[in-house]
Amino acid sequence: SKSVYQSPSTLLVKPNASVTLNCSHKIPSYDTILWYQRSVEDTALNLIAYAYYKTPTVEPSYKGYFDVKGDGENEAFLHILKLRQAEDSGEYFCAASEGHSVVDSLSTLQKPCVTLSVSL
Numbered sequence: 001s002k003s004v005y006q007s008p009s010t011l012l013v014k015p016n017a018s019v020t021l022n023c024s025h026k027i028p029s030y031d032t033i034l035w036y037q038r039s040v041e042d043t044a045l046n047l048i049a050y051a052y053y054k055t056p057t058v059e060p061s062y063k064g065y066f067d068v069k070g071d072g073e074n075e076a077f078l079h080i081l082k083l084r085q086a087e088d089s090g091e092y093f094c095a096a097s098e099g100h101s102v103v104d105s106l107s108t109l110q111k112p113c114v115t116l117s118v119s120l
């Protein structure tokens, strides 16, 4: 099946804490795992980072705040280094795709999703 799994599904965390979001799939030939954010502050869906095979890429505006580890063929981890209240609270979507195709995956982006609340 074309399923992508993400955990956990909801998170309540304190400012300045760090958190790791897991995402995995078992889709043969898919080599990229991507994360998108829709934050409370900016409700657009923004690409944060992705793992293409074992090569991590963090989009320029997210560098220093996010890190990616793992393998786009199997399981990857989004690490949020130091949570900020307004910028980082919101929904995180993970997606899997084939051949580095960042744009393609947007159309299939429904679930899974993590809701993250950064609050004292």
Ligand SMILES: *[C@@H]1O[C@H](CO)[C@@H](O)[C@H](O)[C@H]1NC(C)=O
Residues within 6 Å of the ligand: 007, 008, 022
């Ligand atoms: C995320 O993956 C790591 C490594 O496989 C595992 O130890 C951890 O329990 C996972 N976390 C969740 C929330 O599933």
Ligand SMILES: *[C@@H]1O[C@H](CO)[C@@H](O)[C@H](O)[C@H]1NC(C)=O
Residues within 6 Å of the ligand: 015, 016
């Ligand atoms: C988070 O870190 C900043 C900068 O180090 C500090 O000013 C602030 O008090 C910290 N907030 C919490 C809730 O720890």
